[in-house]
Amino acid sequence: MKLLWKLGKEAIKYRTLYIIAIFSTFALTLINLTAPKILSSMTALLEDNVNENTLKDIGTLTVILFVLYLLKILFRFLSNYLAHKAAWNLVEELRIRVYNRIQGFSMGFFSDKQTGDLMSRVVNDTATFELLYAHIIPEMITNVVTVVGVVIILLTINAKLALLTFIPIPFILFSGWIFATKVRPKFRVSQMAIAELNAKLQDNFSGVHEIQAFCQESYESEQVLKKAGVFTKSMLYALKLSAIFHPAVEFLSSIGTIIVVGFGGFLAFHGELSISDIVAFLLYLTLFYAPISGLARLLEEMQQAYAGAERVMMILDTPRDIKNAPNAKELTHVQGSITFDSVAFEYEKDVPIVKDIDFSCEPGQMIALVGPTGVGKTTLTQLISRFYDPTNGKILIDGIDIKEVTLESLRSNIAPVLQDTFLFNGTIGENIGYANSAADLDEIVAAAKAARIHDNIMEMPAGYHTKVGERGMRLSGGQKQRIAIARAILRKAPIIILDEATASVDVETEKEIQKAISDLAGSRTIVAIAHRLSTIKNADLILVLENGKVVQKGTHLELLEQEGLYKRLNLAQNNK
Incomplete structure (x- = not known):
């Protein structure tokens, strides 16, 4: 019930569409309840002596019936279309909300999540809301009103026969409860299974080069088959239960018809029931048992919708651990000084x-982080952008604690260049311009020239309109790195973070990147992570990390004069 209440609150903004759809549903149900009565009255007229007045009455009832069937078309359209319109608008809104929610989570959230699973929540699980609001709820309203209306009408026609026709109902309801209990877990499994299948497919398509390179096609095909098999198995089990439940409900429903024909005929023989009343009973029983017979399908859809809704609400209810403070202010006119004050993180x-x-650095200085892999260099740079918050201590920019400013204003003043450069599946120009949507082509070209990539771009057939492919697969590692530097330059941020900007490039490309970095030095505060010490020789301050701590500080020359890790790293690289 708690989940249903939450879902109801999500749909409240579309109440106008739902009110019209529900009104149309009630009107449609009323027509369905009225039509058999008119047909019964026509049968009663035919039972008597047919004369001119009788034919006139039958003609009037025929016209009324015709008008009712025309109205039925209108109300069915309004009921179906408006419910679907509201439901699909809700699904669209929820997809954006779930996406925005996921997009706003800290990096810690993504550490144990699979991309395909998150995609499944945004696309597949949200679609179950359409099932709920366009099918299940309208049908439940229709069915309840229809059943109550038919019960009242049947009791007014002949209470004794009506009560006998209700005998199968407890058995139908009990079997429905058993069915729902058994099928619910299977739909949960199927929702998770399709998410895991999506995750595996996304993973494999991204790593198809490695799959082919290591001849693992057969192995991966088996893994995909296993994931698909879990979904198929759970769905087939649910369908088997459904295949048992449907005929059982139909059999129990048919008992009511047998009672009407058998006992109704007995009552008619004794003059307690007219033929027209038996006809009315049979017509109303069709209306009465139709929603009860459809109980299995409704229960299936309900369990499926419930399973998807649970996974959606789980995302929407997950709190953000990195968010703006209640009184967060804008970070403006940033000069670029950075201070770490007793910072710890886990x-x-x-x-x-x-x-x-x-440590502290002044505006325009270059600070370098060096040390073995896994000592926390990248973590420190991510703390500056508040992708994580320190466990202890604080980080200040221009003397202001970064927790006291808005995330958007903080990150808009920082431009990252990461080791694993991500490029979107667009043009080179679009990827450089991604850092600044207001930039024109001249500014994009200027940034590319500053990053020493302009000449390479102009050698390509389409220049800045060259498509880079997914994740920039059509470009070399060095080209991607320099495009990332151009993107950072275009952002015009006072702080630039370089995370292994030259780690995977050749010597010539490294020189080009070093020139680009040197041109930035002095005008921007640069925080650089480097394994190649040659790239940070001119840094104003070098921090040497080991086991999560700063073990040495100083300039390149100062550190070479000290016995320690930096000197050993320098000797190791120069002796290669």
Whole structure:
């Protein structure tokens, strides 16, 4: 009930459409309840001596019946279309809300999530709301009103026969409860299975190069088959239950018809019931048992919708751990000074990644982070952008705690260049311009020139309109890195973060990237992570990290004069 209440609140903004659809549903039900009565009255007229007045009455009833059937078309259209319109608008809104919710989660949320599963929640699970609001709820309203209306009418025609026809109902309801109990877990499994299948497919399509390179096509095909098999197995079990339940309900429903024909004929023989009343009973029983017979389908759809809705609400109810403080202010006129004050961080409780980090840099300075893999260098840069919050201590930009400013204003003043450069499946120009939607082509070209990539771009057939392919697969590693630097330059942010910007490029490309970085030095605050010490020789401050702590500080020359990790790293690289 709690979930249903939440779902109801989601749909309240479309109440006008739903009110008209529900009114049309009631009108449609009323017509359905009226039509058999008119047909019964026509039968009663034919039972008597047919004369001119009788034919006139039959003609009037025929016209009324014709008008009712025309109105039935109108109300069925309004009922179906408006309910679907409201439901699909709701699905669209929910898809955007779920996407925005996921998009706003911190990086910690994504650490144990699969992309395909999240896609399934946005696309597949939200679609079940259409099932709920356009099919299940309208049908339930129609069915309840129809059943109540038919019960009242049958009791007024002949209470004794009516009560006998109700005998199968408890058995139908009990079997429906058993069916729902058995089928619900299977629909939950099927929703999770389709999400896992999506996740596996997304993973495999992204890694198709590795699959082919290591000849793992057969293995991966088996893995996909297993994921698909879980979904098929759960669905087939649900369908088997349905295949048993449907005929059982139909059999129980047919008992009511047998009672009307058998006992109704007995009552007619004794003069307690007219032929027209038996006809009315049979017509109303069709209306009465139709919704009860459809109980199995409704229950199936309800369990399916419930399973999808649970997964959607789970996302919407997940709290954001990185969000704006209640009184967060805009970070403006940033100069670019950065201070770490006793900063510590851990992804898991009691497993510190970095601890007791203290340093400061002035606007326009370049600060470098070096050390072995896994000592927390990238973590420190992500803390600056508040992709995570420190476990202890605080980070200040221009003397302001970054927790006290809005996320958007903070991140708009920081331009990242990551080791694993991500490019969108668009043109080179679009990827550079992604950092600044207001930039024109001249500004994009200027940024590309500053990043030493303009000449490469102009050698391509379509220049800045060249498609890069998914994740930039049509470009080399060095080209992608320089496009990422151009993107960062175009952002015109006072702080630039370079995470292994030259890690996977050749010597010539490294020189080009170094020139681009040198041109930025002094005008922007640069935080650079580097394994190649040659790229950070001119840094104003180098922090050497080991086991999550800063073990050395200084310039390149100062650190070479000290015995320690930096000197050992420098010797190791120069002796290669």
